Amino acid sequence: MKLYILKRLVGMVVVVFLVLTIAFVIVRLAPGDPAALMLGPDATPADAAELRARLGLDRPIPVQYLTFIVNALQGDLGQSLFFNRPVLSVLAERVEPTAFLALFSLAISVVIALPLGIFVAYRRGSFLDQSAVSVAMLAASVPSFWTGLVLQRYLATDLGWFPASGYGGPDATFLDRMGYLMLPSIVLGIVNSALILRFTRASMLDVLGEDYIRTARSKGMTEGRVVLRHAMKNAAIPIVTVVGLTFALLVSGAVVTERVFNIPGMGNLVVGAVLRRDYPVIQGTLVVVATLYILINLAVDLLYLVIDKRVRY
Amino acid sequence: MAAASISDDPGLLRTLAERRSVLIAMLVFGLILAAAILAPLIAPADPAKMAVRARLSPPFGDYLLGADAFGRDVASRLLYAGRVSLLIGVGTALVATVAGIAIGLLAGFFSRLDAPLSRLIDAMMAFPDILLAISLVAIFGGSIANVILALSIVYTPRIARIVRAATLVIRELPFVEAARALGTGNLSIMTLHILPNIVSPVTVQATFIFAYAMLAEAGLSFLGVGVDPSIPTWGTMVNEGRQYIDQAAFLIFFPGIAVSVAVLSLQLIGDGLRDALDPRLAKEL
Numbered sequence: 001m002k003l004y005i006l007k008r009l010v011g012m013v014v015v016v017f018l019v020l021t022i023a024f025v026i027v028r029l030a031p032g033d034p035a036a037l038m039l040g041p042d043a044t045p046a047d048a049a050e051l052r053a054r055l056g057l058d059r060p061i062p063v064q065y066l067t068f069i070v071n072a073l074q075g076d077l078g079q080s081l082f083f084n085r086p087v088l089s090v091l092a093e094r095v096e097p098t099a100f101l102a103l104f105s106l107a108i109s110v111v112i113a114l115p116l117g118i119f120v121a122y123r124r125g126s127f128l129d130q131s132a133v134s135v136a137m138l139a140a141s142v143p144s145f146w147t148g149l150v151l152q153r154y155l156a157t158d159l160g161w162f163p164a165s166g167y168g169g170p171d172a173t174f175l176d177r178m179g180y181l182m183l184p185s186i187v188l189g190i191v192n193s194a195l196i197l198r199f200t201r202a203s204m205l206d207v208l209g210e211d212y213i214r215t216a217r218s219k220g221m222t223e224g225r226v227v228l229r230h231a232m233k234n235a236a237i238p239i240v241t242v243v244g245l246t247f248a249l250l251v252s253g254a255v256v257t258e259r260v261f262n263i264p265g266m267g268n269l270v271v272g273a274v275l276r277r278d279y280p281v282i283q284g285t286l287v288v289v290a291t292l293y294i295l296i297n298l299a300v301d302l303l304y305l306v307i308d309k310r311v312r313y
Numbered sequence: 314m315a316a317a318s319i320s321d322d323p324g325l326l327r328t329l330a331e332r333r334s335v336l337i338a339m340l341v342f343g344l345i346l347a348a349a350i351l352a353p354l355i356a357p358a359d360p361a362k363m364a365v366r367a368r369l370s371p372p373f374g375d376y377l378l379g380a381d382a383f384g385r386d387v388a389s390r391l392l393y394a395g396r397v398s399l400l401i402g403v404g405t406a407l408v409a410t411v412a413g414i415a416i417g418l419l420a421g422f423f424s425r426l427d428a429p430l431s432r433l434i435d436a437m438m439a440f441p442d443i444l445l446a447i448s449l450v451a452i453f454g455g456s457i458a459n460v461i462l463a464l465s466i467v468y469t470p471r472i473a474r475i476v477r478a479a480t481l482v483i484r485e486l487p488f489v490e491a492a493r494a495l496g497t498g499n500l501s502i503m504t505l506h507i508l509p510n511i512v513s514p515v516t517v518q519a520t521f522i523f524a525y526a527m528l529a530e531a532g533l534s535f536l537g538v539g540v541d542p543s544i545p546t547w548g549t550m551v552n553e554g555r556q557y558i559d560q561a562a563f564l565i566f567f568p569g570i571a572v573s574v575a576v577l578s579l580q581l582i583g584d585g586l587r588d589a590l591d592p593r594l595a596k597e598l
Contacts, residue, residue, distance in 0.1 A: 011432070018436035030452045134334075137584075141577035143528055145535045146551060146569035153558050252443035256532050270444065274451040274538045282448050290439035 005302065012298055017069075019290040023283045024068050028061070030279075038081055038277045051081075055280075077284035082276050087284035091266060097167055098265035101181050101188065101257065102250040108189030109196050110243065117200025118235075121208060122227055132197060139194035144253050148187045148260035156183055165262040184261045188253045192246050196239075203238035207231045236307050244300035251289055328589040335585030338578035345575050349395035356389035360545060372563050379563050381553065391567055394545040398527055398572065401461055401546070402579075405526035408465035410519045413472020414511075418503050420473065421480025431477065437470040446529055447538045455541045464529055468522045475518055479511040513590035520583035524576045531572045547572040 077087040120129040156164035162183035255267030273281035372379035420430035449463035533539030534548025547568040554564025
């Protein structure tokens with residue numbers, strides 16, 4: 001088992017290294033001179049040369065690459081061109097809303113989808129099951145920004161149940177700020193529930209068809225105990241996996257949802273960076289988010305060891 | 314799309330049509346496709362023609378689906394926008410499928426390439442799709458071809474992973490061994506023996522990628538970082554309509570419904586295909 005964990009860690013390091021490499025390559029895929037692109041059409045050649053020198057773009061590609069990797073490993077992801085500050089500190093300021101948005105919507109979707117998924121799997125083929133599956137399919141097909149706009153228009157602007165947009169002023173308290181995240185979290189939670197529901201239902205269906213479930217029933221065990229103790233335990237692995245995987249979905253969703261509700265999180269930052277051609281920020285966000293994704297999925301894999309005693313790597 | 318290659322098998326179509334939801338989805342999607350293709354013939358007006366006095370006209374009056382902030386006919390714009398959205402969806406599905414098959418076959422067939430390619434796939438999949446897509450579009454620029462290219466890069470690893478997994482299994486089967494014993498070359502084994510056996514899972518996944526790509530395109534256009542805002546797509550229409558949401562919510566309703574219905578029907582077709590082609594796949598993928 002120790003060997004397994006070691007292997008996973010080495011694999012993770014390789015993938016993180018590749019993530020850094022991809023982020024490095026992406027920015028250099030730009031046709032023409034990235035410095036000129038970043039500065040826009042009004043820049044003089046001298047400005048471009050100056051920026052190239054500042055970003056190290058005038059050096060040979062292998063040198064640039066090595067510098068990038070070495071700096072990144074030391075936690076230096078470069079300077080934002082727009083904010084004129086280190087990318088990591090710009091990102092750090094925007095983490096709070098995005099992290100809580102992701103957390104709340106994950107909580108909402110788990111609370112909705114997990115019990116519902118278990119229940120409808122148990123009542124397979126019933127009206128409720130069919131409706132839940134159809135609604136989940138529909139929720140996965142509607143663009144989240146659209147759901148966001150519609151709910152914002154009717155629940156926030158018209159009915160005033162939620163703040164319509166923003167994240168409070170500079171002196172808003174923590175609770176105030178969280179209030180601004182309510183509706184966005186619901187929007188993102190709905191989309192995420194669809195995936196978790198389908199996964200929970202499918203893995204419960206798998207388990208409920210197993211022999212040992214029949215055995216448990218034939219022993220006269222109560223249905224509640226069969227479903228919750230026996231089936232749930234073994235359905236847990238795929239469910240934990242999907243919760244880990246939805247992280248990527250949550251981040252993608254957050255990028256769009258933050259834009260709808262005008263929340264100053266990482267999503268808004270990166271869209272702004274794209275519009276301003278602030279390449280270091282784009283690159284830095286890619287690296288940070290992908291690394292987080294890798295770490296979360298590593299944690300999920302290791303969690304299997306705890307959940308399922310049979311898993312021995 | 315890829316489905317065309319197998320749709321000449323009457324058995325499959327019949328199996329698909331047996332499920333009512335899938336049958337309806339195929340009809341609806343066919344209708345959307347036909348409407349987009351025939352847009353120049355059936356559009357009630359020129360989608361770019363402005364009429365200041367018709368500004369924000371409500372639907373079901375002079376204009377079937379109303380007029381936008383420039384007095385342009387929403388119904389016509391919806392039809393033309395559908396062409397772009399569908400083109401990006403199908404383009405992405407095709408490019409990602411071809412690239413994913415190539416990478417997946419190489420990784421699954423040649424053990425030496427497996428580790429590096431698989432780690433690369435893992436690394437690519439660590440980037441959330443919208444995030445990677447907007448970064449790529451920011452670099453490439455916002456033409457339709459570039460958006461297809463960016464989304465293809467995002468979705469290729471999904472196909473590659475499935476193809477790799479299937480290839481790993483198939484290359485050990487006796488008929489591949491037999492072909493090898495007969496002196497068949499690697500390329501022939503891959504194209505003649507392995508490829509035909511991975512068509513089913515790839516087709517299913519390509520259908521889903523078609524759907525995801527349309528959703529992603531709508532998201533990119535909504536963020537203003539997709540195709541050039543002057544090109545109508547369902548996403549740009551929602552983005553434009555957003556400013557007028559309090560006076561004319563219909564401006565975001567119609568394009569939002571269009572993209573949802575198209576994506577929903579594709580997902581239903583994908584589910585149907587999956588169950589029809591291989592019931593066991595329903596669990597594995």
